[in-house]
Amino acid sequence: MRFAACYALVVGVLMILQWAVFPATGQVPELRDEPLRIALHLAGEGLAAAALIAGGTGLLQRVPCARPLAFVALGMLAYTTAVSPG
Secondary structure, rough: OOHHHHHHHHHHHHHHHHHHHHHHHHOHHHHHHHHHOOOOHHHHHHHHHHHHHHHHHHHHHOOOOHHHHHHHHHHHHHHHHOOOOO
C-alpha cells in the first residue's frame, strides 16, 4: 500500500499545481469562453485531488478508513482522466 499512498499523494499535489499554474499563465481560454463548464471541471478535479491527498496521507498513517477513501479517490482519478481530453 505504500506505493499506492505515494502515488496518490504525488498525483493529488501535481493536479493542484497544474491548475494553479495553467490559469496564471493564461493557458485556459475556457475561462472566458465557457466559464461554467470549466468551473465545474475544476471543481471535480479539485475534489479528486483533495481525495487523493487525503487517501494517500491516511494510507501512510494507517488510518482504518483510508483504504476505501483511497479506492474512491483513485476511481475519481480514472474518471477525470477519461473526461479531461474531451
